[in-house]
Amino acid sequence: MHVIMFDRQSIFIHGAISSLRGLIPELNICGTSQADELWTFLSQSPTATLLLDGNMNHEYCLWLLDELAERYPEARVAVALAQGKPDWVETLVQREVSAIVPRNAPAEMFASVLQMVESGMVCFPKKWLGSPSPVRHDLSCLSERQREVLRLLAEGGSNKEIGRALNISAGTVKAHLETLFRRLEVKNRTQAALIYTRAA
Template sequence: MQVIMFDRQSIFIHGMKISLQENIPEIDIYPVSQADELWRRLLEYPDALLILDGDMDKSFCSWLLQEKAQQFPFSYTVIVTSDCQQGWLRESLAWNVQAIVPRHESVETFVQAINSAACGLMCLPGDWSFGYESERRGLDMLSHRQREILELLANGESNKEISRTLNISAGTVKAHLESLYRRLDVKNRTQAAMLFGACELSIQSYSE
């Protein structure tokens, strides 16, 4: 397992590297502290799991995650943060973030999060799971047709492409989308797709 760790705290990187190597024998960790070095590592190991310091400037983190998701779409990310209540963290789930781990958590929790993320499973702070259970119930309330449309939307298809796939008019697609936006309490297709993707993934919770 190849892991790139991008963190501003060299002591944290050093300690975590030793601990993870003791608990995940097959892991190879590449510590990084500069953005240009990160891109070199990602080019060298495009499928590597990224462990990102989420305590850095949120604008930088958001930009970095979006760029990484576009350039390295098969590379997952684990965010380490001192504050799991930062609003941008939920948005980050749309950018291949599979786990968010409080910085003070035990090595066992980090091992669980990394192993889950490497398998494409989601590992979130315990109190987040309740929100996703509620959102999942919202998806369950959609009609079969609305779920079909939402799934195609989440796959990146346009209204015209959805209408062709389902053999319905573009106007009908638009009407269904407006209805499901209201039902899911989202404002646009991006938020709807993000909600669908997050709720369709297996969520593994851990206690804070």
């Protein structure tokens, strides 16, 4: 597992690195508070998980996430937040971050979240997700097969893995996903997985 930390506070980076190395023996982790160094690290490990300081300037944070999606689409992002303001959390979800973790969480929680993200799952504190809209989050608009696809997606399954589990082709999975995205009025896998999590 390769993790890159990008944070305003170098003391937070050093403390987190020290703690996480003790909890995840196979962890390859580095950190920086400099953007040019971040891009260098990502160019060396384009599929790494980025642990991002979500309390930096919001415009800069969004620019960074957009650049990351364009330059390194295989990288996953977990965000550390001091406070879960619903509008900011929703904005981060729309940018397809894989996880949000409270900044003051114990190191064990950071380790668990990073391991979940590495395995393709999404992870968000329920209390920070805001109030779900009953229309948008009603799964009754989906067929039984679409609900099965959504459940497997929320568990971190790729299209191929979902197809194998349900004995259907990856193309059929993609068609189901396009339909359920439209019916749930979402734009991406992360938003769909969140709806399933909220409804479960």
